[in-house]
């Protein structure tokens with residue numbers, strides 16, 4: 208079996224162009240990516256390099272011009288139809304008139320399934336919101352709302368969890384705190400996950416591997432294996448090994464950004 212055929216998530220030769228007025232421009236070219244079951248992979252890259260487009264293609268929200276995505280042995284459309292894809296984006300889009308429990312349970316309703324209240328409560332506890340089941344989103348802090356959306360993304364036991372800058376809108380302190388909690392949650396659930404972030408620290412803190420993308424066209428530029436112990440708490444993130452790896456990834460990102468600016472149109 209090839210690496211792709213045994214992967215929990217396999218992205219093979221994905222290319223995608225968008226129309227820009229009369230011209231067409233290539234947002235992604237020849238993207239390959241394979242995640243083993245239970246693996247956590249981070250992706251960083253300059254703004255506009257196609258990270259969100261890649262995630263949208265994996266989620267079946269966008270069709271690639273070439274290449275294919277396989278989740279287990281299914282297509283993205285089949286996985287979505289089976290409600291086995293978990294997605295959390297930066298704008299967490301909680302429904303303000305629903306309680307925390309109802310927001311977490313929303314995927315059951317959208318799927319026409321009976322709500323598993325025990326599962327909803329277990330996830331709420333897992334993300335530290337066990338005492339806030341009846342609260343409305345406006346009564347929560349930004350970090351708490353983010354945790355609701357992450358619980359919601361996981362409620363139907365997704366085979367793959369897609370995270371597009373889920374902590375992007377939070378302040379640094381909340382982010383750090385949530386990062387640790389997320390690692391714990393992920394450790395307990397063991398879901399295969401792909402995280403897009405603009406924070407190199409976050410990428411290294413979470414990832415078994417970190418990919419760096421370049422832009423115009425969006426492509427893979429570098430890959431790093433992260434062999435640091437877990438949980439990656441403050442002791443780990445203050446270690447010379449962590450700091451050195453963050454510097455290496457940041458240098459690759461600088462490199463990728465320079466390569467992107469040199470290769471195409473501005474902006």
Ligand SMILES: Nc1ncnc2c1ncn2[C@@H]1O[C@H](COP(=O)(O)OP(=O)(O)O)[C@@H](O)[C@H]1O
Pocket residue numbers: 225226234252253254255256257258259260261
């Ligand atoms: N639906 C679309 N139509 C046209 N251009 C798009 C569309 N979606 C994304 N793009 C363009 O594709 C490029 C990559 O976008 P995106 O994937 O959002 O980048 P990133 O998430 O890395 O910042 C950008 O130049 C963006 O403007």
Ligand SMILES: [Mg+2]
Pocket residue numbers: 258259260
């Ligand atoms: Mg994006």
